[in-house]
Amino acid sequence: MTAAPVLPTAFDPTDPVLNEEAIPLQEFLELRRTAPVHWVEQAPEARAGFLDTGFWAITKHADILAVSKNSKEFSANENGVIIRFGPDMTREQVELQGVMLVNQDPPDHTKLRQIISRGFTPRSINALHEVLIERANKIVDDALAKGAGDFVFEVAAELPLQAIAELLGVPQEDRRKLFDWSNQMLAYDDPEYNADPETAAAEILGYSMALAEQRKADPKDDIISKLVTAGEDGEGLTDDEFGFFVILLAVAGNETTRNAITHGMHAFFQNPEQWDTWKKERPSTMVDEVIRWATPVTVFQRTALNDVEISGQLIKKGERVALYYASGNHDEDVFADAGTFDIKRDPNPHLAFGGHGAHYCIGANLARLEVDVMFNVIADRMPNIKQAGEPRRLRHAWINGIKELPVKYS
Template structure:
């Protein structure tokens, strides 16, 4: 699947699938007898069935290979914790530059919109990351922390006043979006338009679309272009009159004689919205439902918010794993796990399945259990380490902890109602909506 920043436009109207039969999880793919991760219908199977399929793949002596009809190629599925960590921390072997999503972003899209940092390798990735890291000054981070508390408080105020029914739209999506816009220095006026553009650009990430809905050619890219145009305009203004916000810091930062160009600024903002808003929104939504579905864990948390909150945040991220997979491309032949290990050839693709790594029985005892006391908890919910480890991991943890504390302190009876409305996807663990009450 593709992120909004890297989606290529369709060349013709494409009718939605008419509801093909869901395959038997034991049906053969190119990996032999077993699940076929390249079949979009696999991602429509119940979560328990998919979890069992990944457990079976983890027991195999080597990564399974899956062919993709659309590209005529395929990928090796890295499903063990150790393998995902190795691929993440060996960037000279496992390249991101060709593209970490599927299909790979078209060259003209990358030229027009700029490269997202997730699709870059050293030295350019390191240079851009230094520019961004330099912009996150202690003063800016201090203001962000204040903003997180202020926005979380205001959202819970509004929940008490208006009693909304959908937790995703009213709370989980609003917190990271408002925090990022405030941090970047996006004025209030264009925020509503930007949020609508974010929704439009990411509308087709899932593997299933509603019946009879037509995909509009270039719809996602048109939304992306408008969004980046708004941000580029703000960037030009900040170059003339800097303010105390992240856009000003990014457009005036000077690292090795380099500053962010307008396209780079737009690409970074898009990455922030996808990585910062979508993932935190989904983690928060899964978190409320998990704490509702496991009342004994909820009781533990409410009994000691100060002592249990950090553990609850990490366990929510591990158990839900908001990003399911990213891809890498082999730069050279490589024996996975060391000499004598499975041989991966130069030019081949691998898919890093973070959700499977987070259920690895050799690392996490009783991995399917939701346990906020789990320690240690070396989950890969923010990546497997290395140069592409999530820049916003600290902010995401902070947002989740602050909002959960605010909710359970002021509305201790808050809980989800019914099952979440999930979007079948091989890219992210998205919740479309989640009814809740208090």
């Protein structure tokens, strides 16, 4: 067995250059063994927008779960959930993001989540099933016609984008705008994109607010109308709340599912026996293993509201803690052979939807449906898909992203 590495003094698992190479799973293993609550001193350019000098890295599954469930002592709102912004991020900009659901604490979070949940009922998600199967088949038709290409752009990104457009009632021809805007908003660490996050956020806010105004004037049977008009509770989202919801959906519903599908396909390429198992048996456990393996969002943060202990380590009021889902999803105390991609893994209590508690991913069932539909259609329609080149990873602090995966479709 390979010995876990000795950690460098300045090891920072949010370093985007480090994550462009690979998620540092061996270093996480060493932290779980020796320092499950580990202080990380951030370089000045890495802590833009934050008032402190670093954070506590939480790497054990049990600790991540405990913090995720404890909204009374750990705040999502105090510093937001993003552990590392671009170097130009100001404190004022961090605080402005408090209007987003993911950055709120109860009772504001509870109230806003109740409204947004109107669009994510089991009935709403189940109603998409047949439509997504139809769309996945068309996506595969177009890919097969090309013969070879980039799996990320042509396959993995398409179904989440089309699902968001279908769910929102956004014209399908506008879905690429969502794709480009979300890339620009997130890719501030990757020089290839020459990203302009502020302009992209303004564009998506303007587009979303215009949609909200249209639906208020002429309601339709779609999620926008359900969210911006008064429901049984007598309240709907304001135009700006709806705009920030679309930003969240473009990121959480597009980037994350796209990367889950891409990492899943790459894992199948690396483990052809698992692909054979999937084609022959179609175990229902496949979806959660793909999501565990991918862990598209590797880390979110909370801020301590009081002095509190985690695994014997005192966390002082006001200090940030980083919940490393990518580490928790490889915790050997929870997952036997965690480094093995096993689509029959059961049970699979992964943390890729943000752990449990108030911030459990509101779109988890939609994400599961998209992954299930896409891999069923791929197995049915292009079972002999092959990798044609090495994946190119995204340079990012908290997204486990793949920018390109060359394949031969048939």
